[in-house]
Amino acid sequence: MSVIYILCLRQCKRYIRARARIIGSLGQPILFLVAMGFGFGRTYEKAGGGNYIQFLAPGIIAMGILFTAVFSGIEIIWDRQFGFLKETLVAPVSRLQIVLGRALGGALVALIQGVIVFGVCVVAGFRVEHLAYLPVALVFMSLISLLFTALGTAIGSVLEDMQAFPLIMNFLVMPLFFFSGAIFPVQGLPKALAIAIHLNPLSYGVDGLRGALGHGFIFGLGVDLVVLGTMTAILLGIGSYLFSRIQL
């Protein structure tokens, strides 16, 4: 237990100390919030969609979490490069404890980042409609954090260097974000796009978050929770397995 705790604590300390990273990873969500939120706001309203910021904010929160979580997982590559990974891998503890500590720490960091983005959204004019549902929103934020940290961990365990990082950003993380319903409603879309959105676990996170924050569920609270929970468990399993196979 204490092993998981100390590795978790390490991730949090590293995050708090890397102020440039916190600010840097806020840039993209803020950019999307401002450019899209205010840029498309009028059009969206005229089309009868209501307040666009109210619609967009949960998607932007999910985006902030997604980026931080995947990156936290991929940090394994840096630890491998700077040698710290060896220190943990020759310790007399199981790899499962190490990977769980890392994943929980990474998820916690992503969750904190999500809360910060949440704050930014409120500043930009986002209003929570039912405060009683806030804990539900936090549950969804935590699930998204853990799911994508596990995904990052799985990727980081397989890659040996950062060469593939742009590839992951452009062909995995960005599509996950764009095809999740984070920035547009998922109803009435072309078939192919609708299928992609239904296959993307982030869609259920965005839907859950949006539902909990007062905009109504599309897939339903139960479906969102079951899909996210199952995917998190599966990816944690895959991540742990791949991590346990790391050779130095």
Next chain:
Amino acid sequence: MSHMIEVRDLVKKFGEFCAVDHISFGVPKGSIFGFLGPNGAGKTTTIKILTTILKPDGGVIHVNGHDPVREEREVRRSFGIVFQDPSLDGDLTALENLELHAVLYGVPSKERAPRIEEVIKLVELWDRRQEFTKNYSGGMKRRLEIARALLHVPPVLFLDEPTLGLDPQTRNHIWNYIRALRDERKITVFFTTHYMEEAERVADEIAVIDRGKIVTQGTPAELKLKTQTQSLEDAFIALTGHAIRDEEASSIDQIRAFGKMWGRR
């Protein structure tokens, strides 16, 4: 004399290439044992096998009476290691690096603070304990890594080129600690180095490995006598030849170069 490390017929292959080819040796308890060889001779591979990082393809090994393959956990508790490359977390302070290690190695929480204080004072870094280790010099990092390796009071200490790239003052300093440790705590030290004069000065016993085979084993004096040479350096060259060995840059080296390019640390 009983042996702390016992290796018989150890084999490790990477595909067709036989990195370690049926080697056998013993490291007496409480000795400082030098494992020497040219680049690519199989030194680091052997250390990796002894420290459970790599699995051997054959042979019998005992470290502190345990088998690194079947009793991984027990072996890991038995040794402290200073790797060839640094392995500290630069974004943590010296103290935090040691605390993390203490938890990983299950040092009881009551003993953590006094033990950390003891080892960090031993390497004379107590005054700098609150600093981030990324701001440490190479020598300070090495000293901290030695302190860390001693934190869980292991009977064996593995040092893979512990003084690589350090100035003579720091090297001298580090070896003085290690000798004092051996004298006071009866710890067994297994080290590799390319500095022959260093090995000659500190090692009680030396094994020379070349192309995956042990060429000879004995005290520095025995090795010189055997080769009819004046220094261990000459003896080493007499035993392993003049040819320069090439080693391919490992993938880790490549990542490191890439990391530098992107300006991390």
